[in-house]
Amino acid sequence: MLAVSLRYATLGLLAQQPGSGYDLLKRFEVSMANVWPATQSQLYGELNKLAADGLIEVTNVGPRGRKEYGITESGRVDLLAWITRPHDDTPVRRPEVLRVFLLGEIPASQARNYVTRMADSADHALARYEHIRDSVEWGDSDTAFFARAALEFGLRTAAMEADWARWLAEAIDRRNEPQR
Amino acid sequence: MLAVSLRYATLGLLAQQPGSGYDLLKRFEVSMANVWPATQSQLYGELNKLAADGLIEVTNVGPRGRKEYGITESGRVDLLAWITRPHDDTPVRRPEVLRVFLLGEIPASQARNYVTRMADSADHALARYEHIRDSVEWGDSDTAFFARAALEFGLRTAAMEADWARWLAEAIDRRNEPQR
DNA sequence: AGTGCCATGTAAACGGTTACATGATTCT
DNA sequence: AGAATCATGTAACCGTTTACATGGCACT
Structure with a gap:
């Protein structure tokens, strides 16, 4: 257990x-x-x-x-x-990042494409969390306080993922720029 | 499947x-x-x-x-x-954040304590990733390029988690400040 | 001779997903 | 009367974890 x-x-x-x-x-x-x-x-x-x-x-x-x-x-x-209790939590599984490890096995244009879609879906997740933040009536109960804190985690995660995906897309572009 | x-x-x-x-x-x-x-x-x-x-x-x-x-x-x-292929990936499971939802059910001092430990373990993960970044010989192969990109994801995730946990610790402190 | 690493496999148990199944109550 | 929602449960399957099990090869 x-x-x-x-x-x-x-x-x-x-x-x-x-x-x-x-x-x-x-x-x-x-x-x-x-x-x-x-x-x-x-x-x-x-x-x-x-x-x-x-x-x-x-x-x-x-x-x-x-x-x-x-x-x-x-x-x-x-x-x-x-x-x-001190916890040994199971490591987080991220299939999207697993794919990043394998992006060298497919044509660069398709890899670039995949990364762009990652950025889009992170943006989408961010918008979804923002909507929750703005539409929920956050009372001042402990329950609401910590639910809001968990939501903040989601907001920051989505923003970070979107930033990272865009950073990677640009890095792929730089890498594949015609050599001068 | x-x-x-x-x-x-x-x-x-x-x-x-x-x-x-x-x-x-x-x-x-x-x-x-x-x-x-x-x-x-x-x-x-x-x-x-x-x-x-x-x-x-x-x-x-x-x-x-x-x-x-x-x-x-x-x-x-x-x-x-x-x-x-367009993917419907399984949602990420994060037991540490699940606990945050329930932090209202335990005494505030212990909740604060839990959050501090989260910050510590995020710091630890960050240090571990930084060590990998600095000790691995990153060649210029595609494989290395994308492995480095995945590592960057880990670095940013750990940094974000640490920031968020410290933000939450402070929010808990403010919430429990003696009323004036 | 002994230690440690190389190397592969099986079996039981568990947690999670999907699909199936059933029926009562409320609302229009 | 019919639709939507309330309400609970079972069974099969799959992926994952843990423990067990075995043995060869290399190094000192």
Whole structure:
């Protein structure tokens, strides 16, 4: 058990506020999905496991078999331990950068093209994050404060990626300039 | 089959230069491992699959059962298609940032502490990349050029992460300043 | 003779994705 | 009545990680 992040993403959402699997799915989409995507299947499975381990519990049952979950005391203990424990996180996987390693294997014009598309998609991601920043009502809760901080990370990452891709595009151009 | 990056990382390494599984493992470590880690098990398995699909072939057999692989023509075609094909890459997973979303659930002093450790580990990563930049003999091959470009990505990412973590640490301090 | 490196492989378990499956309730 | 949404679950598959397993070759 060395990564298990979805488990704690789920537990954390319930620590912030109780809800059903369905509720959590929607809250996930507008917050953590950008740094830790989860599918519906996975979330429901995780909820059952967390409940079996006593870290969360069904606090009441509504229409359509809706089960509302809340975090338990031992759940809170476990969550706090996970957040503060020294972590060996799995290294980040970036397929786009992996391709950069291999760009020498294709014609320069196509390599240049690929890099330009990277810059475009970074710009697109940046615009998306900016839209979130400007459209969400950021209250003054701790939850909002840290969600905003995570968004700031996304903003800076996207800006950096766009800059880097443009830098690389120019470097490719300089490299392929007709020799004088 | 929507991600399959290790397959192409392997194929790409063989496109750059033939070698055995053992050779590739070592080349992996000093290059792509930072953006796409792979284990020994996985690599050997992938080599056998690639060979079965005719994208690579055993070019000769040495002592200790060493099998040297080379890329085939259809391997090159496939690799080029993968690099240039429009990609829906899997979203990046960042457990450290996931934790930031949950920092409101723990005492502010511990949250502040976590963020400081993030800054430290980003500094550490930056130093590691700088060391690579300064110690590797960068030739003027295409392979070296793009490896250097990927490293630049790492350098900028680490610097950005360190800046962001320090910004957040200060924001937490401001937020918790004794009210006047 | 012993250590360390070269070299490849298998098996079990886990986490994540996709597709399938079902049905109740609310709204128009 | 029908559509949209609420709501949960199962099964198969795939990629990844960890541990186990084996043995040859080179160097001292």
